[in-house]
Amino acid sequence: MLPKLENYIATEHLLLPTDRLVLAVSGGCDSVVMLDLFRQMKHDFVVAHCNFKLRGAESDGDEVFMRDYCGEYGIELYVKTFETREFALQEGISIEMAARELRYQWFYELLDSLTYDYVLTAHHQDDLVETLLINLSRGTGIRGLSGIHPKKERLVRPLLFASREQINSYAAEHKLPYREDSSNQEFVHQRNLIRHKILPLFEEINPAFKANAARTAAILKETEQVYQAKVEDEKAGFVTRQGGQLLLDISYLQQSPFAETLLFEMLHPFGFNAGQAKEICQALKAEAGKVFYSETHRLVKDRAVFILSPKATDGLKRFYIEADCLEIAEPLAIQIQTLARDEHFQFSQNPAVADLDFDLLEFPLVLKKWEQGEYFQPLGMNGFKKLSDFFIDQKFSIPEKENCWILYSAGKVVWIVGHRIDNRFKIANDTQHVYRIRMTSKK
Structure with missing residues (x-):
């Protein structure tokens, strides 16, 4: 697998030999395989491990395992313990989202404090396909259908070329120790439902489903780049800035054959969803005064323009x-x-x-x-x-x-x-x- 990893890094232009890396390692099979592969390469790296305190003794056991593993091989290890449930309740978000926010915030803090270049995670081809199906169910547009990108700013996913089966085979062949996460066998989370129930049904229809889906995601990634370039050209024709507000020209949108798509792409970064984009498109010929809200912004239909502005927060101040x-x-x-x-x-x-x-x-x-x-x-x-x-x-x-x-x-x-x-x-x-x-x- 090492030659395939090196080829993938070179083909996708993911890393330079001089890049200094933070490897996110949970102790599970995927991340341990990634760690083993990078031990054989010449990159300067450290390991980061998160203890989310969600599985009691199991979570603490994962931390002990990582301390022992890194100690055996002389690898510098950083460990962070989180009060994940409390954070989720405080922020009003799911446990899964809370864990994601906490770990990535800490990873980037590590990069800054250590002056390292990239965080590496062990996402693989199966994760990419699962994400594609989740996004398809949510209606996230072409951006979501391109799946997980191998490189996004300071985050690199070097194992996207490999399937879960290939990773498990590598671990077995090299007798790598790792920790099993019991939550992976539960059907509580949406991703596990897709992994354990839906994907096997697709593979009954076509055993090559995951490989084909991954290839489709790669094609869509390039398609997305062309698509986004066209969207940016269109935005220049109907979006202007006025102080802290954005003005969307209604007459331009009324004449566009794909106004709903333009509205979605324009408003999605401000928290509006596809359903709202459809409602806003239907309001193009409505009277002025109609208002649409996201969590952070408001869109108001004026006479000739839609006015996009942050929600007011200082209305009661004196x-x-x-x-x-x-x-x-x-x-x-x-x-x-x-x-x-x-x-x-x-x-x-x-x-x-x-x-x-x-x-x-x-x-x-x-x-x-x-x-x-x-x-x-x-x-x-x-x-x-x-x-x-x-x-x-x-x-x-x-x-x-x-x-x-x-x-x-x-x-x-x-x-x-x-x-x-x-x-x-x-x-x-x-x-x-x-x-x-x-x-x-x-x-």
């Missing part, structure tokens, strides 16, 4: 401005001056500047987001208007309304920041001191 304050940086960059009202004074025509009567203000001023039901008296008007009606008149989009900051004095609206001051605080003939507040660009 920022206070004292009378002697000259500048603030959060939540907006603002500079403040107090000027004498004399014959040389000139009003600013810049909407980013508010000129107010200083003596009418009560400090501290409060800067916060608006709330439903609030009123103000727009400059030049005697009557009052709801803030929500003002936003409608000004044709604010939903994100623009939600991102609008309001300056208050003693609970009264002073300034819809960047748009309109309140008539009650305007400069009048008897004004003696001008409070000038100016929005500036954040550095």
